[in-house]
Amino acid sequence: MTIGIIGAGNIGVAVATTLASIAATIANSRGPESLKDSVRHLSTIKAGAREEAANADIVLIAVNWSKLPAAVAGLPAWDGRIVIDANNPVEAPLFKPVDLQGRVSSQVVAELVSGARLVKAFNHLRAEVLASDPRTDGGRRVLFYCGDDISAKAEVGALIDQIGFAGIDLGTLAVGGKLTQFPGGPLPNQNLVRMG
């Protein structure tokens, strides 16, 4: 199983950090040369082109909301591969909520990556919390995930467990997406630890 990460800012690098010994390719808009410093300390993470990251079996996308269309434009067909949507429909520095016309943000992202099996995850914690050791306080930090494709969700749930978090399946995108979405949901920034 190969992993790609599109977006190498706060969340992209935090996820790369949590992958620890798992190999992945990470990309931004400016090309691999610009990422040398960001990945130097991450031995299994390779800086690559956007197309290379997008070619993986599982592709996590963590890009500023308004830049998502450009970040996925012109990529090869998804052909049922998994996309993890780590995005929230809001942008620094104004954090003005986006009008989603009644949908959850992942339903909007799913349309941008038509043909992929989309799972929402890695979006409810601040990047610095996400990047810190998931084995903490005698338990494992909780990561929520949700999606409409059962098998894609199972694969992402297994990855979440493998890297040391306690995954909690919140159901469909419509239900789970609403719970974890920032702004609006009740779960963003809830830094929970499952004991035992």
Ligand SMILES: NC(=O)c1ccc[n+]([C@@H]2O[C@H](COP(=O)([O-])OP(=O)(O)OC[C@H]3O[C@@H](n4cnc5c(N)ncnc54)[C@H](OP(=O)(O)O)[C@@H]3O)[C@@H](O)[C@H]2O)c1
């Ligand atoms: N920050 C948090 O604590 C946090 C928490 C939860 C969820 N989120 C969500 O995660 C997403 C990313 O946030 P962030 O804080 O990581 O943002 P960020 O630090 O600003 O990083 C954004 C990344 O997206 C890349 N990017 C922009 N346009 C691109 C394109 N066309 N192709 C490839 N890469 C492109 C940027 O690359 P360049 O610099 O080369 O343009 C940069 O590496 C957002 O949707 C945000 O709402 C953030």
